[in-house]
Amino acid sequence: MSSATVEFSPWTDPDTTPLISFEGVTKRFGNFTAIDNINLNIYPREFFALLGPSGCGKTTLMRMLGGFEEATEGTITIDGQDMAGIPANKRAVNMMFQSYALFPHLTVADNIAFGLHRSPMPKSEIQGRVDEMLRLVQLQKFAKRKPHQISGGQRQRVALARALAKAPKLLLLDEPLGALDKKLRQETQFELMDIQETTGTTFVIVTHDQEEAMTVASRIAVMDNGLLKQVDTPDRIYETPNSVYVADFIGDVNIVTGTATTVDGDATQLTWAEGVAPIKGMTGAQVTQGEPASFVIRPEKVSINKSEPEASNKVQGQVLDIAYLGNMSTYHVELPNGQIIKSQTANNRRIARRDITWEDTVWLSWTETAGIVLRD
Structure with a gap:
């Protein structure tokens, strides 16, 4: 039996x-501007992430949605209703x-029921709703326990x-998984x-954890200084940062600075070091010929070999460091001009069989579509 997958993208x-x-x-x-002239639409059924470092404005944006802060200027609407002055x-x-x-003094079930007792819901329907919520979060067996009798993930x-x-039409989550350890946090992301x-x-989730945002969100808004x-889907933010x-905030990345010497449609050449060939990459946003620019490429898109490869982008260097992460290894390779480029490879063979080690001379290479040239 086959079923067609309907892509969820109301923003298009x-x-x-x-x-x-x-x-x-x-x-x-x-005198401090926390949010600076923001225009943004979020759609029904979205799992939307506000992502950025501390102080970027993401929590202020969420607090305005929740009614805990009023906008100084502009309009916020929820389901077509202007939220100005609505508590x-x-x-x-x-x-x-x-x-x-x-x-702490209420059971799990009573904690869930607390808000319902203060709502217009008929008393006769409250227990049924609590049971439904317990099933949803798979805590039926813990209904009569107090919060201190269950784990952090269960709380x-x-x-x-x-x-x-x-x-609610909208649920705001402020760093909801921050108190959990890494393994439990990853499991809980999928539950969420x-x-x-x-x-x-x-x-709408506020987080500073890039991995979390990439995992759960339909779209991510990357914020900085208000x-x-x-604002884009996780794959586009990772593959085609603007x-x-x-590029630097999301995941690990190599950044090479230089000058965009040739801009030809989707392809750009970056002159970056004396006596070496220009880097060929994809043309990013607002790149102008003759202007300073940066080439960015993810470490997993950089191949590492002992022998010289057939490739239009290739550089030679020396292995400075190796980070062994179990499932993968990251090689830090120093080029003759002092630039360090990282290459990441999957450890699909035992580490003892690896043929590249510290201080080896190696070749790094990548395709012309693996990285992107961005305006500085």
């Missing part, structure tokens, strides 16, 4: 109405905090169930995705 359809719209939104605290408790929005904020799921119990898909609720640097900042 001009007839789709966004659930959330920021129009010319600015937020100032005194947090009057919005079809719920927020899940990093601390979870569970009531996180209780907080999620409580936040979803009132069926399943729950979001099951409920159809729009999720500005949106790029700036050196985005």
Whole structure:
């Protein structure tokens, strides 16, 4: 039996109405501009990530959505309604905090039911809704336990169930997995995705963890100093960043600076060191011939060999360091001009059989479409 996969991309359809719209939104605290003239649409059923370093404005943006901050300028609408002056408790929005904020004296079931008892829901329907939420987060067996009697990952799921119990149109998640260890965090990311898909609720997550954003989000907004640097799907942000900042912020990357000497449609040549051939790469955003530019390429797209390869982009250097990460190894190779380029290879053979080691002279190579030249 075959089934067609329908691609989820409402942002590409001009007839789709966004659930959330920021129009010319600015937020100032005194003389400090936390959010600077942002325009952004987020669509129903999206799992949207606000990603950036501390102080970039992502939490302020979320707090304005939740009704905890008012915009200084501009308009924020949720489901077509202007949110100006509408308090947090009057919005079809719920927020899940990093601390979870569970009531220690209440059971898991009573924590989930807490908000329902203060809602218009008939008392006779509350238990059924709590049972539904317990099933959703797979905590039926823990309903009568107190928060201190369950694990951190389970507490996180209780907080999620409580936040979803009132069926909000929008759920805001502020670094929701920050308190979990790495392995549990990775498992919980997939649970979050399943729950979001099951409920159809729009999720907006704030995180500084690039891997987390790449895993869970349908789209990511990369932020810096109150500005949106790029809003796109995870694969496009990784493969075709629109700036050196985005390329450097998302994952590991090699950056080679130089001058864009030839710009010919999709292909650009970067002159970068005396006496070596120009680098040939894809043309990125706003690259101008004769202007300073940077070539960016992911380490896994750089091949490493002891013998000279047949390739249009190739450089020779010496292995300076090797990082063994179990499933892969990263080679740090120093070129004659002092530039260090990283190459990453999968460890599909035992490490004892590896034929490249420290201080070896090696060749690095990559295809003309493996990297991108971006304006500095």
